Amino acid sequence: MxxxxxxxxxxxxxxxxxxxxxxxxxxxxxxxxxxxxxxxxxxxxxxxxxxxxxxxxxxxxxxxxxxxxxxxxxxxxxxxxxxxxxxxxxxxxxxxxxxxxxxxxxxxxxxxxxxxxxxxxxxxxxxxxxxxETAGAYAFSPDFTPEKAPVVVFNYMKPYDPKAPWLDIMDAMKAGATNRLKDGSLSGWAFSKLILPNGSEKGYSLLVAQIGTNPAAIANQLVFTGESAKAHTQSRQTFDIVRQEVFRVMEFTNRPGTTAGK
Structure with a gap:
């Protein structure tokens, strides 16, 4: 291909x-x-x-x-x-x-x-x-760059109950992620839904990407307080993590007007 x-x-x-x-x-x-x-x-x-x-x-x-x-x-x-x-x-x-x-x-x-x-x-x-497709459900640090935060954790998910109004917790999840941006345990977060190909045999239809400096900081539940803890609990009760993968960014493009590390 x-x-x-x-x-x-x-x-x-x-x-x-x-x-x-x-x-x-x-x-x-x-x-x-x-x-x-x-x-x-x-x-x-x-x-x-x-x-x-x-x-x-x-x-x-x-x-x-x-x-x-x-x-x-x-x-x-x-x-x-x-x-x-x-x-x-x-x-x-x-x-x-x-x-x-x-x-x-x-x-x-x-x-x-x-x-x-x-x-x-x-x-x-x-x-x-x-x-x-990502529709508004994302949050990134103002100074985010993959050079400073090269670790990406993907949670491939599906709702336990597809008929439940699970979209209602998106705001809480975004608020929780924003809270973690402030304490530095995350540098970026995004929630996406699968558009193509989207067959039930895949086992997942949703994706949460968490971006940070290292896997331990991203996964450390001790930093979950307030909105972060609430969102984490709601997420685990609503979504089944079908697969989890950890990546390291090796190469990336820069936004116009910036250079690597800025």
Missing amino acids: LRFFLTLSLCLISLGLLAQNRTYTYLIYHKLSPGLTVQDALPVEREWRAVNQAAVDEGNMIGWYMMAKQMTSNPNPAEYDYVTVIVSPSMNIKGGSPAAMAKLYGDSVQTRMASLNARDRATAPVVKMEVW
Whole structure:
């Protein structure tokens, strides 16, 4: 499966500063070819970072991230090795303009992109892709950057009772996350629902992303007080965590006007 440019034609998962009320996150899962490691994938992903940075600079994309899997409760832990993430203001991913791509590759855009796609497939083919929608349920520290907070915990969930009004606790969960941003135990939080593909055989339909400096700080329940404790209790009573995974951000795009670490 080709990456990025093929997704443009699909017309269809957040981990960045979400400036819009509604954003779409593409989670693209990669399986390394036999004998290769994440380090072998970095040159390819760094080139994708440059391509996607052009789209971010033009405001066509909110962010792109490469996250290596550190831990998982997946009964098939070898299903994939890392995830690339595209955060978009719409379901249709829009890349960099022809002018931006020409600035990056000169008059060799088609040749260079064909080479990048071929190296991508040879290094770490895509084994699955999901599209998630985030509608207002997110909170990030004002100075958030993946360089300072590189750890991401994904809780893939489903409601115990799909017919119950579970959306009612979203405000409480956001308030609890905001409280944790103040005490520094979290740097970011987002709640998303699965859009595509969304079949019951997946076992989950919701996703909470928690972002921080290390897994211990994110998971430490001793820091849950006040709104945080209330939201945590309500969440555990309402949602079944079907799978939990821990990632480390390896590469990422920067927002226009910023540099890494600022």
